[in-house]
Amino acid sequence: METVLSVLEEVAARPLAYARQWKEATGRKVIGLFPMHFPGELAHAAGGLPIILQEDDEPITIGQSNVFNFYCGYNRSIIDQALRGEFAVLDAILFGDHCVQLLGTADVIRANVPQLPILFNQLCSILDAEWAMRETQGTFRRLWHELEVLIGHPIDEGRVRESIRLFNRNRSLIRQLYDLRRAGRISLTGRQMQAVVKSSMVMDKAEHCALLEQLMAQLKARPPAPGVRVFLSGHLCHAPKLAVLDLVEECGGIVVDDDLYHGFRFIFADIDETAPPVDALAEWYLSRSKKVPCPTRAVKDLDWEDYLLKAVQASGAQGLIVLLAKFCEPHMYFYPEIKAAFEKRGIPHLMIETEHEEMPIEALKTRLETFMEIARRRAAA
Amino acid sequence: MMQHIATQGPSASPIFGNGERANRLKSTKFGGRLVNDYWDNLFSAREQGKMVVWYNGTYIPPFFHAHDLAWVHGEAWSAYLAAKHGEIPAQKAGEQWGYDRELCSYARTHIGQALIDLQKLNDGTLGIAPDDPRAETMRKLPAPDMIINAYPYCSSGQQWDDITYRLFGKKVPMFTISIPLLWGGRTDAGYLRGDEWNERSRYVADQLMAMTRFIEEHSGRKYDFDRLSEVMSYVKRAAELRLEAMDLCTTTPSPASFFDWIVSIAPVNFLPGDQNLVTYFEGVKAEIQQRIASGEGAVKDEKYRLFFDGMMNWNKVGWLADKFAAVNACVVAGRYTHMSFWQEPQLIDLKDPVLGMAQNYLICPNNHGAPIMIGEIEKICEKFNVNGMVMHASRTCRGMTNSQFLIADSAKRNGRQALFFEGDVADESFYKDELLNTRLEAMIESMDAQRRAA
Numbered sequence: 005m006e007t008v009l010s011v012l013e014e015v016a017a018r019p020l021a022y023a024r025q026w027k028e029a030t031g032r033k034v035i036g037l038f039p040m041h042f043p044g045e046l047a048h049a050a051g052g053l054p055i056i057l058q059e060d061d062e063p064i065t066i067g068q069s070n071v072f073n074f075y076c077g078y079n080r081s082i083i084d085q086a087l088r089g090e091f092a093v094l095d096a097i098l099f100g101d102h103c104v105q106l107l108g109t110a111d112v113i114r115a116n117v118p119q120l121p122i123l124f125n126q127l128c129s130i131l132d133a134e135w136a137m138r139e140t141q142g143t144f145r146r147l148w149h150e151l152e153v154l155i156g157h158p159i160d161e162g163r164v165r166e167s168i169r170l171f172n173r174n175r176s177l178i179r180q181l182y183d184l185r186r187a188g189r190i191s192l193t194g195r196q197m198q199a200v201v202k203s204s205m206v207m208d209k210a211e212h213c214a215l216l217e218q219l220m221a222q223l224k225a226r227p228p229a230p231g232v233r234v235f236l237s238g239h240l241c242h243a244p245k246l247a248v249l250d251l252v253e254e255c256g257g258i259v260v261d262d263d264l265y266h267g268f269r270f271i272f273a274d275i276d277e278t279a280p281p282v283d284a285l286a287e288w289y290l291s292r293s294k295k296v297p298c299p300t301r302a303v304k305d306l307d308w309e310d311y312l313l314k315a316v317q318a319s320g321a322q323g324l325i326v327l328l329a330k331f332c333e334p335h336m337y338f339y340p341e342i343k344a345a346f347e348k349r350g351i352p353h354l355m356i357e358t359e360h361e362e363m364p365i366e367a368l369k370t371r372l373e374t375f376m377e378i379a380r381r382r383a384a385a
Numbered sequence: 386m387m388q389h390i391a392t393q394g395p396s397a398s399p400i401f402g403n404g405e406r407a408n409r410l411k412s413t414k415f416g417g418r419l420v421n422d423y424w425d426n427l428f429s430a431r432e433q434g435k436m437v438v439w440y441n442g443t444y445i446p447p448f449f450h451a452h453d454l455a456w457v458h459g460e461a462w463s464a465y466l467a468a469k470h471g472e473i474p475a476q477k478a479g480e481q482w483g484y485d486r487e488l489c490s491y492a493r494t495h496i497g498q499a500l501i502d503l504q505k506l507n508d509g510t511l512g513i514a515p516d517d518p519r520a521e522t523m524r525k526l527p528a529p530d531m532i533i534n535a536y537p538y539c540s541s542g543q544q545w546d547d548i549t550y551r552l553f554g555k556k557v558p559m560f561t562i563s564i565p566l567l568w569g570g571r572t573d574a575g576y577l578r579g580d581e582w583n584e585r586s587r588y589v590a591d592q593l594m595a596m597t598r599f600i601e602e603h604s605g606r607k608y609d610f611d612r613l614s615e616v617m618s619y620v621k622r623a624a625e626l627r628l629e630a631m632d633l634c635t636t637t638p639s640p641a642s643f644f645d646w647i648v649s650i651a652p653v654n655f656l657p658g659d660q661n662l663v664t665y666f667e668g669v670k671a672e673i674q675q676r677i678a679s680g681e682g683a684v685k686d687e688k689y690r691l692f693f694d695g696m697m698n699w700n701k702v703g704w705l706a707d708k709f710a711a712v713n714a715c716v717v718a719g720r721y722t723h724m725s726f727w728q729e730p731q732l733i734d735l736k737d738p739v740l741g742m743a744q745n746y747l748i749c750p751n752n753h754g755a756p757i758m759i760g761e762i763e764k765i766c767e768k769f770n771v772n773g774m775v776m777h778a779s780r781t782c783r784g785m786t787n788s789q790f791l792i793a794d795s796a797k798r799n800g801r802q803a804l805f806f807e808g809d810v811a812d813e814s815f816y817k818d819e820l821l822n823t824r825l826e827a828m829i830e831s832m833d834a835q836r837r838a839a
Contacts, residue, residue: 070790074487074780104540107566108787111755114570115791124568124754129543130561134595139563139588302543302561304550331487333783337544340483341551357485 008219009196016202016243019058020085024093026053026208033155036091038099038106039078039241040265040298041127043285045275046147047098048209049167050155056205057082057097059242060090063361070112076331077360078242079105086113096121096154100143102129102300103241103334123150130302131290140286148282164281170209175271177216178204182268184223186261186319191228194236194249194259201266202243228258232379235321236262237312237342238335240300244327245363248356252325255372256380261319263312264327269296299334308338309345316351323352323379330359352379401822402711405685409706410645412668419661420651424465428525430455436604439529441546442536443564443746444726447620447658448593451613452600457526458655459545460810463494467699467811475501476812490781490812492545499552502526529557531603533596537564537749539784560599562592564746569754576757577729577748589743616658617738624727626666627653631723633673635769638682639717640673643693644706645683646722650697653726684715689832692766692801693719694792695777696785698808698816708821709775712829717769721785724750724761755788759795766801772832773802775825780807780815802835804828 015022023034035047036057044054059081064071067084085091091113097120099110114122125147128139152159178200184190185197192200200219204212234257236244243266252259263269273292276284293301297308316324324346328335339355346353354375356368430437438449441459449456466472472494479497480486486493532550536542543561550559565585573579597608627649634641652665676682691709693716698705709716727733728748733741750758766774774796776789793803804824808816 072778072786072789074786075783102540104538104783104787107538108783110568111788111791115755115794122570124566124570126565126568128563129540130563133561133563133592135588135591299544300540302547304547304555304559307551333488333541334544336485336488337492337541337548339485341548343483 008215008222009199011215012203012207013196013199015207016199019055019202019206020090020093022206023053023055027093033095034093036094036097038097038101038110040101040269040300041289041292042098042100042125043144043171043275043288045164045167045171045281045285046144046151046159048171049164050151050159052095052155053208054098057085057091058202058205059360060085061245062088070116071109074331075105075108076241076329077358078329079109081242081360082109083112086117091117091120094120096123098123098125098147098151100125100127100147102127105331105333106241121154123147123154125150127289129300131293132303132305136290137286140289141282144282144285161281165277167209168275168281168284169277170213172274172277174204174209174213174216175274177213177220178271180220181216181223182261182271188227188260188320189225190223191226191258193253195246197259197262198243198246198249198266201270205266205270231256231258232323232376232383233258233260233319233321234379235260235312235316235319235324236264236267237324237326239264239266239327239329239358240298240332240335241265242329244358247363247365248327248358248368251365251369251372255369256376257325257372260321261315263296263315269298272296299338307341309342312342313345313349313351322383323354323375325375326353326355328355328357330357350382352382401708403713405707405710405713407642407644407703407706407710408681408683408685409648410641410669410672410683412665412672413645413648415665415668416649416652419656419665423651423656427455427457427527430527436530437527438531438533439546439549440533440535441542442534442562443749444654445533445535445562445593445596445742445746446655447613447616447742448596448600450657451609451616452604452606454531454600454604455527456655457529459495459549460491461651461655462498462526463491463811464697464699466494466498467813468702470700472700472811472813478504486812486814487781489541489545490809492541492548494811496545496548496552498526499549502528503552529553531600532557532559533562533599534559535562535564535596535746537746537752538566539751541784558599558603560596562589562596564589564749564752567747567753567757569757574757576753576761577732577744582747585747586740586744589747590740593739593743614735614738617733617742618735619660619662620653620658620727621730621733621735623658623662623666624653624730626663626670627726628728628730630666630670630673631718633670633677634717636677637690637770638680638684638687639690639715639769640676640681640683641669642683642706642709643691643716643719643722644702645669646719647697647702650722650726682715684710684713686713687715688713689715689772689829690770691716692762692769692771692774692796693721693777694762694774694789695720696779696782696810697721698777698779698813699811700813701808701816708825712825714773714825714829716775717771718765720750720762723765724748724758751784751787755791758788759792762792763795763799766796766799771801773804773828776803776805778805778807780809781812782810800835802828802831 033052035052047054064084066087071083125143275288435455438456475494475497478500479493484493534546796803806821
């Protein structure tokens with residue numbers, strides 16, 4: 005088990021190194037994807053390796069010349085990596101998200117790395133609009149065609165179905181880990197769980213599935229040590245710092261569930277394997293944010309706080325930790341409602357604003373210890 | 386009212402520059418009256434039996450005007466409060482609710498004000514002293530009967546309205562229009578052309594038609610497209626006059642400045658589409674022609690011609706106008722003023738205006754990918770013989786700060802100086818006057834050196 009996890013951790017820590025090795029070994033194209041809603045299945049069916057571009061841990065240096073310091077860490081890091089030449093391994097970037105900062109980031113990359121094709125297919129962000137299905141299907145049809153032009157050959161519908169099946173298999177395996185962890189039967193740490201999901205965003209899916217199957221076989225039922233059961237929420241686009249996840253556990257917390265992008269949000273929804281692929285992809289996209297709300301999408305009948313209240317209850321968590329990446333504007337809008345809902349119901353919650361650089365870990369430790377103490381007392385009361 | 390109060394702020398620091406003040410157009414005062422009338426009408430909308438729409442984003446009021454609805458533009462309301470220096474209570478209310486000050490200051494001012502209004506409804510108080518003159522304005526804003534969002538490009542707009550919808554208990558009908566970015570990545574892409582342009586134009590037009598059905602449904606009245614054409618006839622004529630008047634400012638010295646166009650935004654952005662708009666821009670154009678005839682400039686002894694990039698700092702309109710005048714610099718054009726607001730009126734067919742309206746919404750200055758947007762900025766700089774660029778990094782407006790480094794790079798490639806200063810649309814605390822003073826002085830020196838070398 006430790007060996008499998010160490011492989012996943014290595015890929016998660018150095019995703020571009022993995023992509024370079026894969027490209028060298030296969031001679032095929034590596035396609036970068038921007039988070040959070042764009043499917044990798046089409047790029048995979050085209051014979052490429054879709055990798056979700058990740059924030060790295062390097063301090064922003066050269067990128068500072070092209071992005072303001074009031075942009076989120078993910079965007080600043082992506083620009084910095086592009087300007088440092090880290091994306092030389094990529095043959096294209098696909099994106100279609102609706103975060104205003106990400107759109108600016110794509111433009112900076114286009115200007116500074118002009119040889120790198122960027123395919124933009126903007127997803128309809130109003131999920132309950134009467135035109136949402138038609139527009140989303142059109143988006144994926146256009147993407148399909150543009151990928152064929154990029155790759156230089158047609159993409160067979162059968163191959164897309166195979167990719168969908170493989171990706172579903174991968175998601176299903178990760179969900180099994182989530183189910184076991186939620187049920188208290190295994191004790192994967194926050195760090196380990198992130199490695200599982202983040203490596204899935206990068207690695208060849210067949211290889212990743214094989215590793216997950218090994219991991220499942222080796223996993224022993226081992227309930228976690230006693231502690232305060234917590235639910236992690238937020239942190240869109242990029243992975244929370246491992247030091248923050250470690251600290252939650254060092255302070256007496258046990259993470260039992262989450263809605264992080266580098267977590268449950270990434271793997272909870274499958275794509276219909278029987279429907280025509282474009283229809284299936286569109287349905288997947290339109291329905292997923294209705295199940296796990298995303299603040300970058302607009303859906304009238306769905307509230308993040310209601311979802312969180314139910315999810316926290318279902319997981320048996322004793323408290324909620326909201327991880328808010330500094331300058332993440334969509335998330336900022338919805339935090340007050342979450343705060344109000346949890347306060348109203350007397351469920352302990354803590355908001356931690358995270359930064360790309362200079363996370364004040366010692367100050368955070370005090371806050372987390374206090375939070376755990378409050379959660380313990382409330383649980384005992 | 387918004388513009389006139391905005392221009393009544395303190396003058397630029399007396400130790401800065403030569404003490405000259407901006408020579409503002411007199412004709413824009415009529416706009417102040419129109420803005421006053423607009424807010425007065427809005428505040429009495431209920432008494433007039435009108436339904437009220439709260440909307441955010443692009444200039445869709447003609448759709449409301451044609452249907453006899455009253456409308457509140459979220460950004461205009463926040464700018465109005467900021468220009469009256471009345472934004473603080475609203476922003477405090479937003480902060481108490483849990484908003485971070487890095488959030489769009491338009492949104493947190495507007496939402497904060499809604500929170501105050503809701504509090505007022507709940508317990509009969511405003512949260513500020515009842516005799517405070519600001520209270521009078523704040524208690525007047527009528528609550529929405531409908532919410533419509535039509536934001537180009539920005540990922541903050543629809544969230545903002547989503548929150549408004551939730552604050553009012555999800556009981557107010559809401560309609561959201563998606564105005565997608567024109568990325569311009571396909572081989573046929575260009576300004577107003579290409580497959581993406583045609584596709585997206587139709588997409589937005591279809592949504593606008595759906596919006597008229599939404600309005601019909603929630604007002605119980607059939608939508609009158611003939612009336613829309615009539616309203617648009619005034620808007621189109623006003624837009625043509627505005628562009629003609631702007632073109633006259635290629636003259637040296639420039640008879641009007643960016644700041645005159647800033648105070649002229651309300652008439653093309655959210656005021657009712659009637660003869661007053663045409664009269665306003667006829668007046669502005671006539672005054673500009675008269676100034677050209679007499680050689681009068683917007684800035685005394687104009688020596689430098691600048692381009693202003695970024696969203697306006699509504700707390701500082703008059704302040705900034707005087708600051709540039711004090712160094713004999715005329716800000717002759719800007720992205721916010723010269724690249725949006727019915728910028729291509731010829732696209733509007735008055736017999737069937739919706740497609741052309743959609744197209745004008747799509748060409749909002751930050752709704753193009755950088756290459757096309759920067760190409761258009763360069764054309765304006767050439768046309769107006771610009772020497773330098775002033776980049777306002779509006780702290781909480783990522784929609785306008787995106788690509789600003791690329792814009793500055795293009796300026797430098799074209800032999801123009803560029804400076805950055807930080808501020809914000811409606812949060813004064815982000816503006817640092819001395820930073821702008823120092824950078825502006827340095828840019829002036831560089832432009833002088835450049836001229837000497839030439």
